[in-house]
Amino acid sequence: MSVPVRAWARVLDNRPAARDTHWIELDCPAIAGAARPGQFVMLGTGVQDLAAPFLPRPFSIGTRTADGRLGFLLRVFGDGTRRLAEMGPPESMLVLGPLGRPFRMSGDRPLLCLAGGVGLAPFLFAGAQARLEGLELRIVYGERSGESVFDPDLIRRITGVEPDLRTEDGTVGRRGLVLDHLDLQDAPQLLACGPDPMLRACVDLAARRGLPLQVSVEEHMGCGVGTCQGCVVRSADGEWIKSCTEGPVFDAEELSWQT
Ligand SMILES: Cc1cc2nc3c(=O)[nH]c(=O)nc-3n(C[C@H](O)[C@H](O)[C@H](O)COP(=O)(O)OP(=O)(O)OC[C@H]3O[C@@H](n4cnc5c(N)ncnc54)[C@H](O)[C@@H]3O)c2cc1C
Ligand code: FES
Numbered sequence: 001m002s003v004p005v006r007a008w009a010r011v012l013d014n015r016p017a018a019r020d021t022h023w024i025e026l027d028c029p030a031i032a033g034a035a036r037p038g039q040f041v042m043l044g045t046g047v048q049d050l051a052a053p054f055l056p057r058p059f060s061i062g063t064r065t066a067d068g069r070l071g072f073l074l075r076v077f078g079d080g081t082r083r084l085a086e087m088g089p090p091e092s093m094l095v096l097g098p099l100g101r102p103f104r105m106s107g108d109r110p111l112l113c114l115a116g117g118v119g120l121a122p123f124l125f126a127g128a129q130a131r132l133e134g135l136e137l138r139i140v141y142g143e144r145s146g147e148s149v150f151d152p153d154l155i156r157r158i159t160g161v162e163p164d165l166r167t168e169d170g171t172v173g174r175r176g177l178v179l180d181h182l183d184l185q186d187a188p189q190l191l192a193c194g195p196d197p198m199l200r201a202c203v204d205l206a207a208r209r210g211l212p213l214q215v216s217v218e219e220h221m222g223c224g225v226g227t228c229q230g231c232v233v234r235s236a237d238g239e240w241i242k243s244c245t246e247g248p249v250f251d252a253e254e255l256s257w258q259t
Helices: 079-083 116-132 152-159 198-210
Strands: 003-016 021-027 040-046 057-058 069-075 092-099 111-116 136-144 163-167 189-193 213-216 233-235 240-243 250-252
Touching: 003 069, 021 079, 040 079, 057 079, 057 116, 069 079, 069 116, 111 116, 111 198, 116 136, 116 152, 136 152, 189 198, 198 213, 233 250
Parallel strands: 111 136, 111 189, 136 163, 189 213
Antiparallel strands: 003 021, 003 092, 021 069, 040 057, 040 092, 213 250, 233 240
């Protein structure tokens, strides 16, 4: 795994991408070249700005380009994401990455990406990488409502894949949850990223159908590099493990899913 780099990165673009959601591009060749799908970076404003977010926040790498651009899907939840969402050219963000364990992507079985909300971000990168490597990949992507759906044209352009959309209120795509109406006939390997209840449902589904499942967990993170202990999850054998360094991607059976 490559050594993480800390760098100031110019904001090249920041545009609204859905309700409370921004597509942000940074100029960061030092990190773009080394990144793998499923890895993340810590994004912050550095210590010259003592207003929130004083601590950086973790974001999945959504895209990277040959000329060193990184793309992020950023949804506003609290003060930290609000501040980052306000930044634009010519400002710079302090970026640390690439961090964490990526998805294992092999051609053994087709890849089926299950994305809830901004859990879509790592699958943009995974889709682009699968296209490069000639791997078969599908994306099922769900949101509560159509106004939160990230532009399907952009998903198509980045990944070459037509996303299978779901919304809970049926305003875009099929009405329902990500795991409703799933086609599993090709016995895929499942990759999942989204809210905890969705990940738990994925674990049940994978166990019932005997399918391999990797999950990307989204714990709160203070440092991203294994020092603050802010991101621990319970392993299957009862140990607390750090999701920033041991994850964020885990085989489902590595973790405890007891409530
Ligand atoms: C590996 C990883 C990858 C991520 N990738 C993305 C991404 O690509 N795009 C994106 O928009 N977000 C992503 N996130 C989530 C993002 O980091 C959080 O939304 C952000 O840290 C919240 O910061 P804040 O200061 O705005 O909110 P805070 O003020 O810290 O919190 C606001 C509210 O959101 C809740 N909250 C904060 N963080 C989380 C969390 N991780 N899980 C559940 N609830 C939370 C808090 O409990 C609180 O209610 C990722 C998180 C991880 C760990
Ligand atoms: S985020 Fe600090 S130890 Fe994982």
